[in-house]
Amino acid sequence: MWQLVVLVAVVSLGIALTIVDERREADSDAEHTVTEVAATLALSDGTADAVRAPDPSAVLQPETERIRAATGVDFVVVMAPDRTRYTHTDPSLIGGAFTGSIDRALAGETFTETFTGSLGPSVRAVAPVFSGDDVVALVSVGVTRERIGDRVAGALPQIFAVAAAGLVLAAGASLALSRRLRRQTLGLEPDELRRLYEHRDAILHSIGEGLIVIPAGAGPDELLDLVNDEARQLLALPDGTVRIADLPESLVAASGGDELHVAGDRVLVVDRRPVLWEGRTIGTVLTARDRTELRNALGELDSVRSFAETLRSHAHESANRMHTMVTMVELGRYDEAAAFGTADLRLSQGLVDTITAAVHDPAVAALLLGKTGEAAERGVELTVTDDTRLDGTAPLGTHEAITVLGNLVDNAIDSAADQPGEGWVEIAIARTDGGLRITVSDSGPGLDDAALERASARGYTTKATGPAGRGLGLALVRRIVERHHGTMAARREPESSITVVLPDVVLPYGGAS
Template identity: 60%
Template sequence: MSLARQLLLLQVAVLALVIAAGTALGIVDQLRDSDDANRREVTAVAQTLALSDSTAAALRSPDPTAMLQPETERIRGATGVDFVVVMAPDRTRYTHTNPALIGQPFDGNIDRALAGETFTETYAGSLGPSVRAVTPVYDDGTLVGLVSVGVTRARVGAEVAAGLPLLFTLAGAGLVASTLGALLLSRRLRRQTLGLAPDELRRLYEHHDAVLHSIGEGLVVLGRGRSGDGEFVELVNDEARRLLDLPDGPVRLADLPESLRSADPDEPADAGDEVHLTANRVLVVGRHPVDWERRRIGTVLTVRDHTELREVLGELDSARGFAETLRSQAHESANRLHTIVTMVELGRYDEAVAFATDELRLSQHLIDRLMSTVEEPALAALLLGKVGEAAERGVELTVTEDTALGPVATMRPRELVTLVGNLVDNAVDAARDTDNPWVEVSVRQEDSMLVVRVADSGPGLTPDALARATARGYSTKSGSRGLGLALVAQVVSRHRGSVRTEPSAGSMLVVEIPLAPVAGDA
C-alpha cells in the first residue's frame, strides 16, 4: 500500500474517532447543561410557590389539598415541570400529579429543607428518576410545610434527543469535510511520492544515496514548480560539484553556469548531448527531462569531463592537417618532378633547374624559418600544416617574418595548439567568403608577454560579437564545431590574459598572455 493511501486511512480513522469522541462529549455536555437549567427552573418555581402568602394560608386551613391541588396543577402546566408537591413537615402530601398519591408520604430527602435550606437532588421517586428542588414554607417564622418541584430524567432525555439530529448532522458534515481534506492531502502526497510505499521510498533513498556517491559522472537534478514558475536545483552530487566548481551546501540555480540554467519546456526526452565550456573545462552535458502523469516535473543533467579529450582532439586535428599538407605536398612534388623530368628530356635544362629551385626555395624557407624561430615543435608543425590546409581551401595564409617564440614554461603545448589553431581556423572560415581571401598570423614574445595576432580579409567582429563568441557554451555551428573562440577564451582566462579586436586592413584578433606566473597563481 502506498504511503499516501496509508496516510489517508490513518487520517480518516483518526478523524472519525475524534468526531465520535467530540459528539459523545457534546451529548454529555448537553445533558449537563440541561440538568443545570432544570435545577435552576425547579428551584425558582419551588421558591416562588413557597414564598406565596396563599400557600402558607392554605397549609394552615383545615383542607390544604382543596386549596392547593388546583393551583399546583395550574402552575405545573404553565411552567412545564413534571410534578409540584406541597407537603406537611411530616412528609404527608397535600398535592401530587397523581391524585391517588395524595395523603401518602413523600419519597425523598427533606432533612435539609426542614433545617431551612433550599436544595436540589436527583432522586428516583414515584414518577421515576427526577431532578427535584425542595424548599421550606414559613408563616410568621414557623415552618408550616415543604414544596418540592421536579422534572423527570425521561423528559430531560427527550429534550436532549430532540437536539441530537442537529448534532449528528454537524458531526457528519465535519467528517465529510475532513475526509475530503484528507483525500486532497493524500492526492498531493501521492504526487509528491510518486505513489510509492514507505518501504519502497526507504529503498529508493538508500539506492539513490549509494548511486550518487559511486557514479563517476556529474549529476544535477532540476525540479520544476507546480505553477510552471521555473526550475530550481534539487540535487547535486559530488562529481558535479567538482566539475562545475559549485560551493558546499545548498546550490541555487544562479550558481550553475549560465548555459545550464535554462531549458526548453517542450524539449524531447531523447535530446542529445551538448558541449558546454566552463572556466577550466570542456564538459559534455546530457539533458534528460523527467515526466510523470504527462507533466514535466524536472530535468536530470549528466555532466562528463571531456577537457583532456578535447585537447587531444585539437592536437590530433593539427597533426591530421599537417599530414594532409604533407600528402598534398608529396602529390605536388610528384607533379613537379614529372614536369622537371619532361623538361630535361626535352633538353630544356636551364628552365628545369630554375623551376625546381624556385619551388624548393619557397617551401624550404618557411620550414627553416619556423623551425629556427619557434622552439615549440607542436606550434611550428601546426603553423606549417595550417599554411597547406588554408591553401587547399583557397585561402592565402602568411606567417609573418617577425614570428618568433622561445620556450613557454607557463603554457602546455596543448594549450598553444588550442589557442593558435582555433584562431587560425576561425580566420580561414571568415576569409573564405571574401573575393580575395587571405589570413596573416603572427606569434611572438613582447616584454614577457605572448602576443598572437591573427588578421584576415573577413568582415571582422564587433566587441559585442566577440563577447558573444567567446562566451562559455556559445556556438553558432552545428555538431562539435563552433566552440573555437570559446576555447580560446578559456585558455586566455586560465592564464589571466586578454583577447580583443583591432582595426586593420581586414579584421584582427589580438591575444595577450603573460609568460611570467601571475601573483596568486598556484
C-alpha cells in the same frame, strides 16, 4: 475507504459528545426549572398561610397540581418541617414522610439534588417557607430522570439526521477529493507514488548525464523544476534551489537537437526538447553530456590529420620535383638539376630555420610548420613576424598554448581563404612587460565587439554549413584566457586581428589589462 472510516469515527464521536452535552444541558435546565418553581412557591404568602390552616392539604393540593401542570414538573410537595407531606402528585402518599435531604433547607438554604424517591430517580429542589424568621414548611419540586431522558431521546432523531447529512456531505466531498487526487496522480496509489519517487530520485542521482527541467513560460527569476547532481557538477551550479538565471545564457537559448556548448572548462553536448502532456507544452528538458576529453582528443586528431595532410602534400610535391631533377639529369643538364634541387632545399630549410629560431617550444613550432603547409594548400600565405620570440609557453601549458594558437590560426585561415584574391595570415608572438602577447592578423573581414562577445558565450562561425561543433574555437580560447586572467580583443582596422594578452603574474579576476 480509510477516509470514510475516519469520517464515520469522527461523526460517531460527534454524536456521542452531542448526546452527552444534550443530557448535561437537560439536567441543567431541570435544576434551573425546579429551583425557580420551588423558590417562587416558597416565597408566596399564600403558602405560609395555607400551612397554618386547619387542613393545609385541602388548600395546597389543588394549587400545587395546577402549578405542576403549568410548569411541566413531575411533583410539587409541600411538607411540614418534620417531613409530613401536605401535597403530592399521588394523593395516596399525602400524610406520609418525605424521603430526601432537608437539613440544608431547614437551615434556610435552597438547594438541588438528585435523589431516588417515591417516583424514582429525580432532580429535585428543596426551599424553605418562612414566617418571620422561622421555617414553618418546606417545598420540594422535582423532575424525574425518566422525563429528562425522554427529552434527550426526543432530540436524538434530529441529532442523527444532522449527523447523517454531515456524513453524506463529507463522504461526497471525500470522494470528489479522492477523484481529483487520482486525476492529478494519474490514478497512482500513495505506495505507488512513493516507489515511483524513490526510483526517480535514485535514477536522477545515478545517471551520468546532466538533466535540467525548465517550467513552461518561466522567467529568469523562477526556479527550475529539476536539476540532478551531474548537471550541478557540469555547470557549476549552487546547492539547493536553482533559478533559470543561474544557467548559462547560451544554454537557455539553445534551439534544440544536439549542440556543442562551452561551460567553464567543459565542452558539453546539449539536447533541448519540449515536454508535452495532452497536447500542451508543460516545460523543457535539457540533457548535457560532457565531451571535454572527446573534444580534446578530436582536436589532437585534427592536428595529426592536418600534419598528415601536410606530409602527403609535401611528399607529392617532392615526388614532382624529384622527377623533374631526374629528367634534367637524363637530359645531361647537371648544373640546372643541382641548382633546382638546392633552391627548393634552401626554401624549405629557410622556413624551418625561421620558425625554430623564433619559437623554441618544439610543440608550438611543429604546429606553426603544419599550419603553414595547410594554409599553402588553401592558397593562403602564412608568415611569422620578424619580431616573434617565444622561449616558453608560460603562463600557459603546452596544450593550452596549442589550443589558443591553433584555434586563432584556424579561424584566420578560414577567414582569409574565403576572400577573393590571395589571402594572408600573419602571426606575432612576443613577451611584453609582465605578460605574453599573441596576435593573429588576416586578410579577412574580421570580427566586431558584438561578434567577439557572442563567440565568448557560445562559439561563433561565419560558415552557413560545416561539421558539428564549428565555432567553438573562439569560445575555447576565451575560457583559457579567462582562466589565466587575461584579455582578448578584436579589431578590423588597419587589418582584421585578434590579440590575446596573458599576464605572467596571477591577478584578481578582471585585474589584467
